[in-house]
Amino acid sequence: MAAVAAPPSSDTLDRIRLELATLDQISDSEKSGFVKLVGRYLSGSAEQIVWEKIQPPTNELVVPYDDLVPVSEDSSEAKYLLDKLAVLKLNGGLGTTMGCTGPKTVIEVRNGETFLDLIVKQIETLNSKYGCNVPLVLMNSFNTHDDTLKIVEKYQNSGLQVKIFNQSQYPRMVAEDLMPWPAKGQTDKSGWYPPGHGNVFDALQNSGMLAELLAEGKEYVFIANSDNLGATVDLKILKHLIHNQNEYCMEVTPKTLADVKGGTLISYEGRVQLLEIAQVPDEHVGEFKSIQKFKIFNTNNLWVNLKAIKRLVEADALNMEIIPNPKEVDGVKVLQLETAAGAAIRFFDKAIGINVPRSRFLPVKATSDLLLVQSDLYTIEDGLVIRNPARTKAENPAIELSSEFKKVADFLKRFKSIPSILHLDSLKVTGDVWFGSGIVLKGKVIVEAKKGEKLVLPDDLTLEDQLVTVGPTYSSL
Template identity: 75%
Template sequence: MATATLTPANTDNLSNLKSSVAALSQISDNEKSGFINLVARYLSGEAQHVEWSNIQTPTDEVVVPYDSLAPTPEGSLEMKNLLDKLVVLKLNGGLGTTMGCTGPKSVIEVREGLTFLDLIVIQIENLNSKYGSNVPLLLMNSFNTHDDTQKIVEKYTNSNVEIHTFNQSQYPRLVVDDFLPLPSKGQTGRDGWYPPGHGDVFPSLKNSGKLDTLLSQGKEYVFVANSDNLGAVVDLKILNHLIQNKNEYCMEVTPKTLADVKGGTLISYEGRVQLLEIAQVPDEHVSEFKSIEKFKIFNTNNLWVNLKAVKRLVEADALKMEIIPNPKEVDGVKVLQLETAAGAAIRFFDKAIGINVPRSRFLPVKATSDLLLVQSDLYTLQDGFVVRNQARANPENPSIELGPEFKKVSNFLSRFKSIPSIVELDSLKVTGDVWFGAGVTLKGKVSIVAKSGVKLEIPEGTVLVNKEISGPEDL
């Protein structure tokens, strides 16, 4: 890590910032000091420069193949003992704005009227019922999702899952021109603030008091995952491996496809395992980073972390993850958000590893094209788990590209009488004013591009095999 010092100008910026932040009444002292620390690190130019020639491909000891893990112990008592050491934590700070929704993304309906959150609760309920265990669910909200989530979790009060919520930090956006907080300039609404990325999960777990409570209950590991990743389910084989080998941190990685070339990857660097993100890659090596020959795996953001280790590192202020500057604009004012990512913490933990898991553990829903996949006959729902249809021969999912007319969930749902059958689909492109009748089947490569001003209706029961359609005459 390059040591860095503040220039005189930056020292002035920092002292002005400190006095402005001290006057902000909306946030706690912990948030104020966390924010000032982050800004000080950023201003000092502290950068993690990766020496490209020192990068090594991790061995199977560092990135363990999933198939090599020992089977989980037989017997329900052993299973209960394992589960009683576990906490499930879902990152629930995101809004469904990209998909045209106003509330927390986790309450978008995925299948059969059930939301992401419903499915997560059902999965843990089933584990707790089956083994008599007590796996709690933690939701890390942001100030954007907190109020809505509090109302939503009330419906689970009779469930056998203890649900805890806590908020990640709330930091002021920085005005680029003078490096002062936006809220101190009269922007007192939500737009003045931001949640600083999921790297904040570790200090927020500690500051909320949840970490000490969990440790006092004998919990040892937390399984952290994005609430919109339907593949991120509890896996006792992984938990058992970490406990047996005393690994403080584990990142689930999975083989890269051409759709994942920008995803962060694990490398061995100066004797430790480290996450390499595209932002850290020198320009001349970006195409090499994106190659699926050299860097074969990417981070799913399913993370397993030892709780005692989190406490030790947070109290020592040792988790100095790479800072991700995220420039934005609010009402014409250029602002900066400084963020961190939880995956980048891997290099601070002892005996940290990756586990190369099957692709089925990575099924995120980032857009309506992903919703189409998980609502289709490509998947079924069993005990809260979204399970892939055995009838599909191709191990990869079809690639789906939907035009802007389908971007919002409400528009997407209104344009399909029912989701088409896509078990034998390779790729689909739909754009323009297109409407689907019920019981449509798509196979091979299908492209439906409606001409401007044309309303194109795909009739009920239509079967399209390797077709390009641009008007009713092509049907």
């Protein structure tokens, strides 16, 4: 749960209000939203989870995907459903962790196509196939807005509606006294932050985008991270929600050992609720990480009823758990308060989870993920990233690349071509390693270049259960 930085103090909030009044970079609604967030943080009003009350969710609360009723082959049903839908991609993140500038959505995934190109192609194909008009909505941050405006110009003649709005812009607080940093002279971008994707609901309302979508007859919005290549429109899910009048649905998928820190859905006092690791008492963290007890985790693919968003935002009822995020920027210790959209599940009526196949969770957070989607494990068709059926194992290979591969540009130049990894279990690459073309990797492979030395793997090499070191020398694992 959120830790309290200082005792509740109306004086602190009054001082924050006075400082905010001097800033003209943000709107009055952003200022009031920020003050409310800080006030909740200072009050320590977060509800404590009583561990003994946690129950595993039933199949009514977390519905198995295989229980969903298919949509009929008659395209009129699909059109009926899709005409009620808008697709919203969270587009506030920069590609800095992968060595890129600008929005992460412009990173090339494969064959010269970016995340955004693939998303646009997916929705264009749906609209063309069923004669519907699903719009693409991008929630930007102040970091990505200007670049995104230029990028989407290329889709002007595509026939697809691309709508853009910004999430809120909040001031970072100086940790020492919790005063807004921009009011102390830090007026460039580093003085501000986007307050997490939990802000999507307020931002939809404050920007006018919510009213616009409702006026167009839209009833549901499918919200997903822009870098999750598995987050595509699913007609079975949409049909289930409309038929059962579920106001909110979170897609969850079975946990693996790589996902043990991910938030999970629980039954709590008869309602479905998201449990994050930060809410777990220290003595139960090991239990939380167990994939035997907590078997599913949040993919952040969310389906939400638009009228329900309007009702709850207007009632000021979406008080999601606060995530304090301390940072050091330009030598100054600052604090930013954030919320997550998944935590809103407990405020909606008839909220459910759906336990979806792992294929709907394919995020690209690092170049190791990029290697997977650029490889022969996947093909791309109409913007959809489709897993190769020749891969017999359910799990993807575990890929670990050293810092030499961290930036996309460095990653790409170190591969003449992406190796075949259809029969790979794990790959660990360390040091100044370069891959030739036509390489095939199988089983467990470790490639190590010793410090100060360069290792070039020749073209058309096959490695199976081998350790490769400078030389190159090969030994079996």
